[in-house]
Structures are given as structure tokens and as C-alpha cells.
Amino acid sequence: MSTALATNPAREDAVLQLDGVRKSYNVGTPVETEVLHGIDLSLSAHEFVALTGPSGSGKSTLLNLIGLLERPSAGRLVIDGHDTAALDDAALTALRGHTIGFVFQYHHLLPAFTALENVLLPSIITHGVATPEAEARAAELLTRVGLGAAMAKRPGELSGGMQQRVAIARALSLRPRLILADEPTGNLDTASADAVFELLRAFNRDHGSACLIVTHDPRLAARCDRIIELVDGRIVGEAERRPNPNTPNTPGSLLTPPTVPH
Numbered sequence: 001m002s003t004a005l006a007t008n009p010a011r012e013d014a015v016l017q018l019d020g021v022r023k024s025y026n027v028g029t030p031v032e033t034e035v036l037h038g039i040d041l042s043l044s045a046h047e048f049v050a051l052t053g054p055s056g057s058g059k060s061t062l063l064n065l066i067g068l069l070e071r072p073s074a075g076r077l078v079i080d081g082h083d084t085a086a087l088d089d090a091a092l093t094a095l096r097g098h099t100i101g102f103v104f105q106y107h108h109l110l111p112a113f114t115a116l117e118n119v120l121l122p123s124i125i126t127h128g129v130a131t132p133e134a135e136a137r138a139a140e141l142l143t144r145v146g147l148g149a150a151m152a153k154r155p156g157e158l159s160g161g162m163q164q165r166v167a168i169a170r171a172l173s174l175r176p177r178l179i180l181a182d183e184p185t186g187n188l189d190t191a192s193a194d195a196v197f198e199l200l201r202a203f204n205r206d207h208g209s210a211c212l213i214v215t216h217d218p219r220l221a222a223r224c225d226r227i228i229e230l231v232d233g234r235i236v237g238e239a240e241r242r243p244n245p246n247t248p249n250t251p252g253s254l255l256t257p258p259t260v261p262h
Ligand SMILES: Nc1ncnc2c1ncn2[C@@H]1O[C@H](COP(=O)(O)OP(=O)(O)OP(=O)(O)O)[C@@H](O)[C@H]1O
Pocket: 025, 026, 027, 035, 053, 054, 055, 056, 057, 058, 059, 060, 061, 062
């Protein structure tokens, strides 16, 4: 067993496992800069984990690797049991589509499409068609995030908080095993930020999807199961917020649309 594995033993139900992951960028031949210096990390189903750290510490780079948008320069990255080094680009795309839901600070909704159509996009991209089941699920998700009456509206007709809730419904539409959220509440007021956070939390509880959320908000980080702190490309601290990372199920908590400002 390698040193990295010894310090980061695989959990049986790990959705995500990183062992000694490094990332370097070429910033001009022959200069190469390493921005992640050997990251060991694992996340189990049901875990809801905050990733914090100063600007430039490597949080987005780490999320891009875990989200399979970039490849590590070294180390081992296993997603849902798949060692990603063994996968070609097509297989990585398929794994990403089936396993990972992304929520970004800027929601990246397509302005010409309605809320419902935006939520259907992952289904269309992954399966080539929006099936009636996918449409029913998209409508159900929008209702659950409190936007049942706004399905036919385009992003420009919705507030920032509402747009972010559409983005969350889109991210959850394929029932991802892993949710990656990069400052999803960064440009929202406190009440909208709390509502968006609670939606992710409820999905995590109800469906057991692991969630890794980048946040600069200590209030929200304190409500996660664990807080991982990244400084200069290294994990320097990890705080366990709960004795048991497998948070109890509270079925139906997503069924009540949140009270949020419009
Ligand atoms: N494509 C790239 N080429 C070269 N350097 C990069 C590239 N992407 C990121 N970096 C560098 O990697 C380091 C980490 O950047 P990253 O965006 O991951 O940090 P961050 O913690 O997400 O910062 P912030 O909180 O400001 O978003 C920075 O020094 C950045 O300049």
C-alpha cells in the first residue's frame, strides 16, 4: 500500500477518492507551475463537505479535476469506483454526465430557453432526447425548488436567487451521485443564499448524493458535515462538524418548497 493510500484509506461507500493528486500548468515553456501538491481526500455518499481557502489556493482547480473537466498531472482520482486514469475522453464525458451535477456561482442558464427547457438540457445532452419521464421529473424538480409557477419563464424574467434555483434543479435532474458546487451562493443575498444552501442540503439528505461545496461563507461552512481548508494547493486543515458523516434521512424535506424572496 502506498503512503498516500495509508493516510487516506478508501471508504467502502466512497463516491470520490483522491490519492496524492497533483496539478501543474505550463505557464510558458519550459516553466511549469504546480498548483495542487498532493491532495488526499475521500467523500462518502451522504456527506456534505465545505471546501474553503483563500483566493488562489486551488479550490476551483481541485473542483475542475474532480468534475473531470481537467486531468490530474499525477496521483489517483477515483469517481464512483472508476479509476479515471484508465478512461478516455468519451468515457470521462459519460461518467461526468451520469455521476456529477455542477452548480456554479454564475448559473450559466441559456437565456433563450425557458426554466423547464434549461432543466431538461442534461437529459437531452446525455440521452439525446427529452423523454416524457425527463419532462415530468424536470417539472417536479422545479416545483420542489419553489418555481412551479415559473417553468415557462426565461432566465431574464427571474431574480438571481430564482435563476440559481433553476440551476440547482438542472444540476439535480439526472440524480447525480456527486454534486460539485463552486460558490453557488456567492452573488446572492443572505436569504436567497440560505434557501439555495438548504435545497442542496435537502437533496443530499433525501437522495444520499455527496456534495462538495466551495464557499467563503463561514456561516454556511459551519452547517456542513466537514470543512476542508486548502492553502497554497495543500489541505491544511479538516474539521469534522458531525460525529457521524452519514446524516440521517429526512424523506420529504425537499417536497416543501422553500420560503424565499423573489
Ligand atoms: N489554466 C491555468 N494556467 C495557469 N495557472 C492557473 C490556471 N488555472 C489556475 N491557475 C493558477 O492556479 C492557482 C489556483 O487557482 P484557483 O482558481 O484554483 O484558486 P481558487 O482557490 O479557486 O481561487 P478563487 O477563490 O479566487 O476562485 C492560481 O495561482 C491560479 O493562477
